[in-house]
Amino acid sequence: MKIIGVNGSPKKSNSTTGFALERALKLIEDQGLSTQQINLGDYNFSGCIDCGKCRNSLTCSINDDFTNKILPLLADSEIKGFLFASPVYFGGITGQLKSFFDRCVVFRRNGFMFEHMVAGGLTVGRSRNGGQELATMDIVRSCLIQGMIIVPDSSPTSHFGANLWSGHPDSIENDEAGLATLDNLAKNIAGIVKKLNL
Numbered sequence: 001m002k003i004i005g006v007n008g009s010p011k012k013s014n015s016t017t018g019f020a021l022e023r024a025l026k027l028i029e030d031q032g033l034s035t036q037q038i039n040l041g042d043y044n045f046s047g048c049i050d051c052g053k054c055r056n057s058l059t060c061s062i063n064d065d066f067t068n069k070i071l072p073l074l075a076d077s078e079i080k081g082f083l084f085a086s087p088v089y090f091g092g093i094t095g096q097l098k099s100f101f102d103r104c105v106v107f108r109r110n111g112f113m114f115e116h117m118v119a120g121g122l123t124v125g126r127s128r129n130g131g132q133e134l135a136t137m138d139i140v141r142s143c144l145i146q147g148m149i150i151v152p153d154s155s156p157t158s159h160f161g162a163n164l165w166s167g168h169p170d171s172i173e174n175d176e177a178g179l180a181t182l183d184n185l186a187k188n189i190a191g192i193v194k195k196l197n198l
């Protein structure tokens with residue numbers, strides 16, 4: 001049982017979203033599941049161009065890192081869930097994560113390969129109320145269209161997922177309220193995957 005964490009930050013290092021995602025994946029591993037983190041900042045890829053090639057097979061006409069590196073990685077039958085993480089950009093997810101979601105249409109068109117997988121959203125904004133929940137809804141929309149099972153952060157926080165504040169005066173590592181949502185989301189993703197025995 002593997003959970004994939006996708007970091008939508010374009011940064012190659014010192015990503016606050018990456019810090020949060022790593023913590024969540026560690027907690028998921030503590031529950032006995034394996035994890036793998038994909039940092040979109042390490043890859044060069046564009047958005048979908050709607051050429052239609054993927055209607056016929058699990059391929060993409062664009063010769064870039066999504067097709068050559070990310071697509072094969074996501075076609076792993078051990079994957080049972082995802083944790084999608086993004087910095088908040090203008091109240092939504094980053095362009096990188098949006099492009100990732102659009103390119104994932106190849107999995108929808110080839111047997112809904114992500115259907116019934118568990119998915120959660122994690123967002124990090126510089127402002128305390130900078131659109132973290134709105135960005136989470138961007139993630140939720142894409143996951144629903146893939147037929148995935150959306151999970152919230154579990155009790156006692158239980159709302160829309162993990163929403164953190166990188167502008168905390170003492171750094172994101174001291175955003176106790178945000179970290180509580182993250183810890184509860186990680187616990188819930190692992191718990192539901194195990195309960196459903198996917």
Ligand SMILES: Cc1cc2nc3c(=O)[nH]c(=O)nc-3n(C[C@H](O)[C@H](O)[C@H](O)COP(=O)(O)O)c2cc1C
Pocket residue numbers: 009010011014015016017018087088089090091092124125126127128129130131166
């Ligand atoms: C283009 C751009 C737009 C941003 N828009 C928002 C925003 O709407 N709300 C917010 O709280 N932070 C916003 N930020 C700040 C980032 O969300 C914040 O710095 C975040 O911690 C960056 O995550 P990273 O370190 O993982 O890249 C924006 C940053 C950039 C570069």
